[in-house]
Amino acid sequence: MDIAHLFFIIVAILVSAKVGGELAERIGQPAVLGEMIAGVILGQSVLGVIPPHAEVLEVLAEIGVCILLFEIGLESDVKELLRVGVDSFLVAVVGVTMPFLFGYLVIHYWAYFWTIGEYSGHELTALAIFTGATLTATSVGITARVLSDLKKLSTSEAKIILGAAVFDDIIGLVILAVVSAMVVKIEAGENVASVLSFWFIAKSFIIAMGFIVVAVVLGLIFAKPLFDLVERMRVRGFLIVTAFSLALLVGALADVAGSAMIIGSFAAGLVLSRTNQFNVIEDRIKPVADILTPFFFVMVGAMVDVKIFNIYNPEMLEYLLIGLALLVIAIIGKMMSGFGIVKKGVKRLPVGVGMVPRGEVGLIFASVGLKSGLLTVPMYSCVTFVVMMSTFVTPPVLKVVFARVGGEGE
Amino acid sequence: MDIAHLFFIIVAILVSAKVGGELAERIGQPAVLGEMIAGVILGQSVLGVIPPHAEVLEVLAEIGVCILLFEIGLESDVKELLRVGVDSFLVAVVGVTMPFLFGYLVIHYWAYFWTIGEYSGHELTALAIFTGATLTATSVGITARVLSDLKKLSTSEAKIILGAAVFDDIIGLVILAVVSAMVVKIEAGENVASVLSFWFIAKSFIIAMGFIVVAVVLGLIFAKPLFDLVERMRVRGFLIVTAFSLALLVGALADVAGSAMIIGSFAAGLVLSRTNQFNVIEDRIKPVADILTPFFFVMVGAMVDVKIFNIYNPEMLEYLLIGLALLVIAIIGKMMSGFGIVKKGVKRLPVGVGMVPRGEVGLIFASVGLKSGLLTVPMYSCVTFVVMMSTFVTPPVLKVVFARVGGEGE
DSSP: OOHHHHHHHHHHHHHHHHHHHHHHHHTTOOHHHHHHHHHHHHSTTTTOOSOTTOHHHHHHHHHHHHHHHHHHHHHOOHHHHHHHOHHHHHHHHHHHHHHHHHHHHHHHHHHHHSOOTTOOHHHHHHHHHHHHHHTOOBOTHHHHHHHHHTTOTTSHHHHHHHHHHHHHHHHHHHHHHHHHHHHHHHHTTOOHHHHTSHHHHHHHHHHHHHHHHHHHHHHHHHHHHHHHHHHTOOSTTHHHHHHHHHHHHHHHHHHHTTSOHHHHHHHHHHHHTTSTTHHHHHHHHHHHHHHHHHHHHHHHHHTOOGGGGOTTOHHHHHHHHHHHHHHHHHHHHHHGGGGGOOSTTOOHHHHHHHTOOBOHHHHHHHHHHHHHTSSOHHHHHHHHHHHHHHHHHHHHHHHHHHHHTOOOOO | OOHHHHHHHHHHHHHHHHHHHHHHHHTTOOHHHHHHHHHHHHSTTTTOOSOTTOHHHHHHHHHHHHHHHHHHHHHOOHHHHHHHOHHHHHHHHHHHHHHHHHHHHHHHHHHHHSOOTTOOHHHHHHHHHHHHHHTOOBOTHHHHHHHHHTTOTTBHHHHHHHHHHHHHHHHHHHHHHHHHHHHHHHHTTOOHHHHTSHHHHHHHHHHHHHHHHHHHHHHHHHHHHHHHHHHTOOSTTHHHHHHHHHHHHHHHHHHHTTSOHHHHHHHHHHHHTTSTTHHHHHHHHHHHHHHHHHHHHHHHHHTOOGGGGOTTOHHHHHHHHHHHHHHHHHHHHHHGGGGGOOSTTOOHHHHHHHTOOBOHHHHHHHHHHHHHTSSOHHHHHHHHHHHHHHHHHHHHHHHHHHHHTOOOBO
């Protein structure tokens, strides 16, 4: 592809992402939903503006998702998290376990009564685990926005939700690392049964947790002196280039260690949030993230095949029905997270509803699944549909629930 | 190439570029020289870290050079330029004409007495024109830095140099557009003779100038309302993404119009320098440019074959000698630009010396020549050597000259 043509595609991606994001925000939805829909429209199944297998765009999307996770890490305050305490943690654990379990069961029993494409045997078990995992991570952005609009951010419910969402992200990332490790083995032609073994899963879990812990500990030792040195450099942009490079470097190291790349980028962000140059880094990485992250969400959307929404095609109708079943359990599963609350006087329903939206991490799961071949295109479209819809239904419900039941201010 | 491997290469490029830039600045040289040398070291002829024909890295380098020219355009003030007036313009014209003429003659007469690789006939004429063109554009950054260190920025000489450098950039870009158009035709297998015709060159010149004028006029009409609208958007990063997209879009349009891509990006920058959001755009594009432009300079360096500096190889010695001859006339030619001064009481020598450093635009020429096949690898290495050395020799000479002869403050 010649460079001018590629530039036109890049401009189409960026402009439609921002316009889509803006339209979504105007109707009270998160911008990321609009960016994804822009991707669906530019993708192969609608306009076909984004060519299949464009290496450059895929790399830009990969860099984009790493910078996104780096930013999330940068904004997570480890100390603040520990302070929010046990309620948020329990809400997160229940909110991860239930959708995982329900997602697994839906796929398992669906295949018991009917069929799902060509899936069978161990591939089906792998699909069930993967689908369950995709439904685990809350994206709290939309909830935070709604609560802020309702001026309820200072309620106990809101604080628990915000804390739980961060724990949730970390647990979700670790699950992703485990699932990615499984996927890599399956891609390499390894027996699916061996990959589903307890030991393999335990090992992947330990690598992922271990990687975060080691990266954060080493980071806390070396980041400060490194960045104090960088600050003494005279050449323009040394600080931002170092931060950007660390995000990619630790990501690549996580990949080499057999974990997920974004785990590394997230750890790099966590570490840099404790440096003296934190404010400058946060400020300067913003425009870089603004330009790079839309590539990820647009590419996620572009890979969706809208044909599954054609209800007159019986083969596709099946996926739509699976999608609806998953959506129902995704919502109910997360609403049960309210039962994790120990503190007295806190309403469970508003917390549960606030945890429903899924987002970035769920989409990352789906794209890993598609790339590895574990998710077929219809199954991928089905899962991203669930992620999108869970976000879509939350704001109006949350408004009603918070207005009626919840929200004693502090 | 898998993504983790590519990430390691990207990190190597960014980190070595910044370290190289820092080292260069510490010894009083421009950072870009250090970035290029870092590229030479990472390139095929030394460490081989940068793989040949890596599409992703080439695209990042292209985006980088467009954002660089966008920034230069953003910082050029058209009104200020017209105010500096006739002296700067004449200095620029003389300073472009002389090196062009001398560069042409050196290649022409060299080939008359000896040989240059396999070049002959019309290819030789094309090479002579191209080499002359490469030597035209001053990079004033290093001069501005030295004058600032000497506290001579307020002298008439300094003002003339800074103004001339901007005219020089524009003239250089237009020459590049003309030469690029020639190169595209030659690549397409067209007869070199027809490409060297007066009409073809005149047409390319008119397209390039016309493109800048049309883009700037349309831009001045539409940019303000567009960016006032963009400012009302709520979604994060709309402004910076729009500015970035315009830089690539106008670049791609210039390419389609048969001109050079960077002409378009430069025009986009010129236009946005007149919007109300200019300060925000300038501030936010900085970190983006910090991350993207090193790719260009490192890739420029990576394409240099250090074997031409092996004086024991008679075949390569030839190129080294051509390089030295070009360097001498590149310096003398630019020093003659001082004769363009009309204003009385202004010293000619300091202005001439201040115009000697070549930089970004010269390197862009060289990389266009290499990609098109018009420059062979040894000839490319030879031309980039001249660009690098012209920058390298200037600061000490400039210090002596300004201290002795020049510099009545205003």
